[in-house]
Amino acid sequence: MRVINFNAGPAGLPLPALERARDELLEFQGSGMSIMEHSHRGKEYDAVHEEAIALLTKLLGIPDTHQVLFLQGGASQQFAQIPMNFLTPETSADFLMTGVWSEKAFDEAKYYGKPRIAATTVNADKRYTRVPRQDELKVDPRAAYVHMTSNNTIYGTQWHTFPDVGAVPLVADMSSDLLWKPIDVSRFALIYAGAQKNVGPSGIVLVVVAKEFMARGRQDIPKIFRYSTYAENNSLYNTPPTFAIYLCRNVLSWIQGVGGLPQLEAWNRQKGDLLYAAIDRHPEFYRGPVEKDSRSYMNVVFRLPTEALDEAFVAESKKAGMVGLKGHRSAGGIRVSLYNAVTVDNVRVLVSFMDEFVRTRG
Template sequence: MARVWNFSAGPAVLPEPVLEQVRDELLDWHGTGMGVMEMSHRGKAFTGIIEAAEADLRALLGVPANYRVLFLQGGATQQFSQIPLNLLDGASDGRAADYVVTGTWSKKALTEAQRLGRVRCAASTEADAFSRLPEAAEYDLSADAAYVHLCTNETIHGVEFPADVVLPTAAPLVADMSSHLLSRPFDVSRFGLIYGGAQKNIGPAGLTLVLVRDDLTGRAAPQVPGLQNYAVEAANGSMLNTPPTFAIYVAGLVFRWLQELGGLSAIARINADKASALYACIDRSAGFYRNPVQPACRSQMNVPFRLADENLNASFLAESEAAGLFGLKGHKSFGGMRASIYNAMPLAGVSALVEFMDDFARRRG
């Protein structure tokens, strides 16, 4: 069987060593006579799996002791509602939350939050087709915001905040890091809450990670259901209901794989090399390919690009798939092409894509 180079935005490629270990342990995990999908989430075996996964994640990210690690369900989209339910204090004190809108996902987060409390758009780059980050003078942040929400990497538009993002606010920063969490080092303590769906850099779809500072739990209004209450979830060790056990197991293997590579500093260097090679291909094509994002704001995980002649899109996709390059069609709301080059995509895969793109441009340009 020949595996393809999978550039899908998610569910996305997983590390081959992890998939091989999953295959080998599928029927019998460590001599238990059963696979992880079959074992009780409250049994000793799975308790060891989830505790090891949390410990390895804390080590990778340097998660401080005063943060809870929650393994939840519902995807990042459910967090668009769960965050205001928990952090707006039931809207009893009248404070608003500020949202920075830099693409489709932060805009959706704003729309969902507006259903549940006082929420403001504190900055938006929609007028520039989400091709950049806001300038410092464009932020209109509340003096007493309950929190400030941003999506640090926009999967569709390919815009990414720097790891040391600084906003002119004392309010807790809440960050959707779905599509680049674990792709580079950053200081967790600068954020009040971090969340992300697993299906980009972490593991299978169905798992959502939430890292929340202790002082931001316990703020939910009494009517918020337990399954949506961070304090309740934390008190129950992410097991208020049956957690996504298999996805947590695979995520734990990914965490260990990253550690064996040398941690986040090592994977960040690899990711920088991959992104540099792909953007260089686009930029040297003399307009045959075009990335719409300002260079300083470009994502290292999601690279959208367009062909100068949109009539060539179908040929590009058909020929790329024939060459073993899959998942390159752009999001339906954006069009064009998109290459997602997450942690598990090796440099060899990006090199194969660059070689194809150079050849296609020579033949069709």
């Protein structure tokens, strides 16, 4: 029996995407082998690769000015690869600091250029409970790019209006909220996302990059690290993680089948609204640190009155068939990740559990 999976990433995947993988694991479309045993230069894999790109392009409405790339190394490698491509020791990039992942991206950029903080919401406890307001941004118009984290997986905050950074290229780590709703891709010079939350398994990073921005990339770095190498070779310069891309294809095809991003947004809003309503019904018991305007629809964080209660909550929810509710090791408390594979019904089960938990333990 499958459990209700609120993992923060790697996360639950839509059952139909997994069933499809299982059913053809030994024999892909009558070809006598698994898709993972096919050459990455053969026609069977090629069709999967192209379909994954086409589906992502259609779902996100990616314009011709942009290109989809598949990379490896996790989002963490992007923290280094972006400045390697777009900075020199003399140039700077602006960072909007909203959590642990922004900080890591900032730290890796120091090896290649001069990262600068253009806004931060860090508080006296070194924590973050909101994203910056537009009037708090101090963007340097000479910056090579502005880096932001669209959803803060650990602190449970999310940008609900993307910042206006003028003519400076905007780069966004969307690892934990890509595909949660339709977005205007044309506003971004580069979007990247580790797949393991909303799109697929770990081991594959989706990149959507503006061709014009990419053309500014350095050519004096190794070929394997240049975005332009991936672009020129349609992400087949070397062997891509074929099975991971195949699984993303299955998930993207499922998204398309259920109605695309407008449908996912409707479900995701319903899920988040149900859960935040439960928190707000018992504000003394379920303590959400995040300011309302910045609440994330992907990762919902809260604490109970004591750590012992946090632990009891995790243990009892597990008995009720729900896993993944323990907060990140650096944050503690409870974290509920509501990625696309989590259903509205899953959230209803959690909310009933929460109401009951307050009644008996509150």
